[in-house]
Amino acid sequence: MAGALALGAVGCSSDNNGDTGNGGAASGGTLNVRIAGAMISTDPFAEIGTNPWMLLRQMYEGLTSLDNNFSAIPMLAESWDVSDDGLEYTFELRDDAVFHDGSTMDSADVVYSLNYYRENATRASQLANISDVTASDDTTVVISLKSPQGNLPELLGQPIVIAIVPEGAADNDGLVNDPIGTGPFKIKDFANENRAVLEKFDEYAPVDVPASEFGGHKEALVDEVVIEAVQEAQTAVAGIETGLYDVALNVPVQDVDRIDGFDGVSVQSAPGTNIHAMYVATASPVVDDPEVRKAIYTAIDRQRLLDTTVKGYGVIANSYAPDVVSWFDEAAGNYWPYEYSVENAIKLREASSYNGEPIEIIAGAPTEQGQNATLIGQMLEEAGFTIDIQKLDHATYQSRLNAGDFQLASTGSPIRTPADLLYNEWTCNGTPKRFGYCNEEYDALYAEAVSTGDADERKAKFAQLERMLKDDAVVSPWYYIDTQWAVSDKLEGVTVAKSNFFSAWNISKKS
Amino acid sequence: MLRYAMRRIAYAIPTLILIAIGVFFMVHLLPGDPVEALVGSEATQEDIEAAKERLGLNESLAVQFGSWVSGMFTGDMGTSYATGRDVSIMIGGALPITVTLAVCALIVCLIIGIPGGIFSAMNKGTLLDKFILGGSLVGISVPSFVMGVLLMLIFAVWLKWFPSSGYVDVFDDPIGGLRALTLPAVSLGLLYAATMARIGRAATLEVVSMDYVDMARASGIPELRVRFRYILKNALIPIITVTGVTFGGLLGGAVVTERVFNLSGIGTLIINSITRRDYPVIQAAVLLCAVIYIVINLLVDILYAAIDPKVHYGDNG
Numbered sequence: 023m024a025g026a027l028a029l030g031a032v033g034c035s036s037d038n039n040g041d042t043g044n045g046g047a048a049s050g051g052t053l054n055v056r057i058a059g060a061m062i063s064t065d066p067f068a069e070i071g072t073n074p075w076m077l078l079r080q081m082y083e084g085l086t087s088l089d090n091n092f093s094a095i096p097m098l099a100e101s102w103d104v105s106d107d108g109l110e111y112t113f114e115l116r117d118d119a120v121f122h123d124g125s126t127m128d129s130a131d132v133v134y135s136l137n138y139y140r141e142n143a144t145r146a147s148q149l150a151n152i153s154d155v156t157a158s159d160d161t162t163v164v165i166s167l168k169s170p171q172g173n174l175p176e177l178l179g180q181p182i183v184i185a186i187v188p189e190g191a192a193d194n195d196g197l198v199n200d201p202i203g204t205g206p207f208k209i210k211d212f213a214n215e216n217r218a219v220l221e222k223f224d225e226y227a228p229v230d231v232p233a234s235e236f237g238g239h240k241e242a243l244v245d246e247v248v249i250e251a252v253q254e255a256q257t258a259v260a261g262i263e264t265g266l267y268d269v270a271l272n273v274p275v276q277d278v279d280r281i282d283g284f285d286g287v288s289v290q291s292a293p294g295t296n297i298h299a300m301y302v303a304t305a306s307p308v309v310d311d312p313e314v315r316k317a318i319y320t321a322i323d324r325q326r327l328l329d330t331t332v333k334g335y336g337v338i339a340n341s342y343a344p345d346v347v348s349w350f351d352e353a354a355g356n357y358w359p360y361e362y363s364v365e366n367a368i369k370l371r372e373a374s375s376y377n378g379e380p381i382e383i384i385a386g387a388p389t390e391q392g393q394n395a396t397l398i399g400q401m402l403e404e405a406g407f408t409i410d411i412q413k414l415d416h417a418t419y420q421s422r423l424n425a426g427d428f429q430l431a432s433t434g435s436p437i438r439t440p441a442d443l444l445y446n447e448w449t450c451n452g453t454p455k456r457f458g459y460c461n462e463e464y465d466a467l468y469a470e471a472v473s474t475g476d477a478d479e480r481k482a483k484f485a486q487l488e489r490m491l492k493d494d495a496v497v498s499p500w501y502y503i504d505t506q507w508a509v510s511d512k513l514e515g516v517t518v519a520k521s522n523f524f525s526a527w528n529i530s531k532k533s
Numbered sequence: 534m535l536r537y538a539m540r541r542i543a544y545a546i547p548t549l550i551l552i553a554i555g556v557f558f559m560v561h562l563l564p565g566d567p568v569e570a571l572v573g574s575e576a577t578q579e580d581i582e583a584a585k586e587r588l589g590l591n592e593s594l595a596v597q598f599g600s601w602v603s604g605m606f607t608g609d610m611g612t613s614y615a616t617g618r619d620v621s622i623m624i625g626g627a628l629p630i631t632v633t634l635a636v637c638a639l640i641v642c643l644i645i646g647i648p649g650g651i652f653s654a655m656n657k658g659t660l661l662d663k664f665i666l667g668g669s670l671v672g673i674s675v676p677s678f679v680m681g682v683l684l685m686l687i688f689a690v691w692l693k694w695f696p697s698s699g700y701v702d703v704f705d706d707p708i709g710g711l712r713a714l715t716l717p718a719v720s721l722g723l724l725y726a727a728t729m730a731r732i733g734r735a736a737t738l739e740v741v742s743m744d745y746v747d748m749a750r751a752s753g754i755p756e757l758r759v760r761f762r763y764i765l766k767n768a769l770i771p772i773i774t775v776t777g778v779t780f781g782g783l784l785g786g787a788v789v790t791e792r793v794f795n796l797s798g799i800g801t802l803i804i805n806s807i808t809r810r811d812y813p814v815i816q817a818a819v820l821l822c823a824v825i826y827i828v829i830n831l832l833v834d835i836l837y838a839a840i841d842p843k844v845h846y847g848d849n850g
Contacts, residue, residue: 060805063616070573144584147577198617214626214797215616215805252698252795256682260690260697387808417565417810424569424581438575453577 087237305458650733672727
């Protein structure tokens with residue numbers, strides 16, 4: 023099994039900023055961006071949340087990135103090759119990538135970064151299959167695996183990047199106070215977690231790969247980027263109206279029309295990959311019966327959830343995998359055997375082991391989660407279930423999720439990619455406490471899917487996993503939310519990202 | 534006076550120890566785990582255990598408490614679980630914002646509240662008195678976040694006189710900083726101005742009814758001098774006491790205003806830290822607020838004694 027991906031030999035997407043992926047002319051000026059939550063820290067190994075990565079992705083890059091179909095493209099590595107047995111990946115590095123401290127990236131930095139991630143990162147388990155990382159020469163890195171992993175390039179380039187930093191930079195929490203990456207912007211000021219100022223990195227060398235929402239060709243066309251976290255929705259709307267922000271992410275759905283009417287501002291949208299769904303703890307009492315779960319799913323009117331909670335700005339989801347990913351299988355992905363019907367839900371409930379026990383739905387801090395939980399509760403009560411809704415703060419919700427101390431949970435999450443990460447959650451060793459699902463047949467099929475280097479074969483196996491989860495009534499996806507940004511008319515080059523990850527590169531600002 | 538001050542400081546130490554113990558155990562009793570809030574819902578069990586090890590959360594509560602307290606004695610407030618930064622740096626960045634906001638709000642409070650209360654008392658029973666009383670009732674009744682949103686709508690969105698949110702350092706850009714703080718300071722200060730007006734009115738009315746005021750007038754002392762030297766000076770004594778307490782309240786009550794106007798002050802820091810169960814930050818910030826409150830109260834008592842010659846802090850003071 024061998025494959026090589028050369029620089030430039032990548033398919034284009036219609037969402038690119040131009041066919042060649044070049045940005046426009048540099049405009050200078052300051053780009054003001056509003057995000058919805060705190061950026062917390064500049065350490066890419068510690069942070070795993072969406073909001074911190076709104077900042078970090080402007081500064082850090084990985085060996086690979088993703089195109090708009092979520093397939094791997096070159097970034098700091100210009101090409102890679104995999105051995106016939108699938109146990110060794112050889113990455114050829116670029117020789118022109120420069121860190122923000124002026125040093126040139128080489129293999130020692132990559133070895134350091136990947137090993138640091140494996141030992142210290144918050145999500146170190148993602149690289150658990152790596153047995154060793156070595157440098158053959160200054161521009162060649164070899165990653166040895168314990169078992170074959172066809173999606174390794176996609177894993178290294180996922181939206182929350184496995185960042186490459188200078189050797190030693192992360193020691194003693196060095197990146198917390200002195201972040202050094204290779205991105206088109208570098209930190210200028212980060213006095214508190216709610217406001218960051220970035221400045222253009224003049225030595226940044228763009229790659230000759232079409233731009234995508236995650237990477238590819240990047241150019242810093244503005245001199246400065248100010249990212250401000252504004253948690254209060256109406257404060258953000260006031261800021262949009264008064265021109266404080268050039269781009270505001272996460273536009274409140276109830277204000278879309280109003281904001282679209284502001285002078286000099288328009289709301290731009292794209293079909294999103296953020297999903298609202300329901301987690302089911304299949305080992306918990308009452309819902310451990312698949313027939314009870316099938317009755318619950320049949321009682322849920324997902325269109326009503328979509329129309330009520332997000333005012334229809336989205337599409338029904340039949341899978342945790344959105345249809346834009348290259349590994350989405352039409353048949354399995356669109357397969358959903360639990361069409362809404364109160365009548366059928368009642369019949370299924372009566373035929374199940376359910377005896378009127380209260381079923382608890384938990385929801386976390388975001389307003390939409392709570393609203394969905396309330397609506398689901400009403401729907402399930404219409405089908406004859408007794409429901410108890412608990413709205414919890416973030417930390418309590420997370421703890422109960424991770425401990426599997428729940429029955430149903432209203433949730434929202436960004437895309438999990440590559441497929442390895444998504445489907446791993448239902449393996450016996452994935453997050454076993456949370457879902458309580460442990461199926462040897464599923465695990466065996468998962469291992470086959472992950473290890474194959476053939477993309478079509480991998481896709482087919484993940485499709486089988488998809489069907490298995492649905493037939494066993496283990497997953498309950500509801501809808502994907504449209505990504506909506508308020509964008510100033512002064513900007514050029516803004517492409518609304520399906521993933522909602524904002525990129526400050528390739529955007530210019532008219533004075 | 535010095536002995537009194539030293540005694541007050543000595544009494545403060547066991548108070549602070551009790552607060553430290555209380556806040557430490559209260560945050561640890563909260564449901565929810567800081568590690569799981571940190572690692573998120575897709576973390577594996579290995580990720581969770583590794584994070585607990587890294588943050589020292591595998592240690593017993595007694596060991597964790599001992600580490601924290603011993604660090605505080607050496608000025609080490611610890612490291613934030615969430616940000617990885619020194620807690621002292623985080624608080625050092627947030628506290629000036631809240632203090633600046635509180636000072637500006639206090640100025641609004643005093644400028645509106647004291648003259649309002651005094652004029653109301655001096656014109657008791659008149660339309661002016663009724664207007665000021667009514668206005669103070671409205672000020673007390675309207676929550677500060679409602680006032681904040683209204684002020685933002687009128688003065689930032691419609692009139693565009695002030696920015697709608699955000700903070701500018703007054704030492705870097707005095708004009709920009711004061712413009713940015715105007716709306717939050719007014720929305721926060723008006724609430725306390727209403728209370729101050731009522732207290733000022735009551736204090737003034739009490740002094741006006743005193744015999745020495747009638748005596749001063751009867752002696753032929755000019756009315757202006759009577760008002761300033763005999764009435765105002767004595768009415769200010771309880772107002773000063775309330776001012777100190779008000780400043781402490783402004784520091785703590787600014788959290789809602791900080792949220793509305795997106796100011797990264799100590800209130801925002803504490804709220805975010807509670808959400809994340811960032812124990813070192815919560816503990817240090819709460820303890821610091823307690824220290825500030827104790828110091829303010831001590832200074833107010835000392836000032837009180839300096840102004841009122843009848844007040845003497847002896848051995849029993």
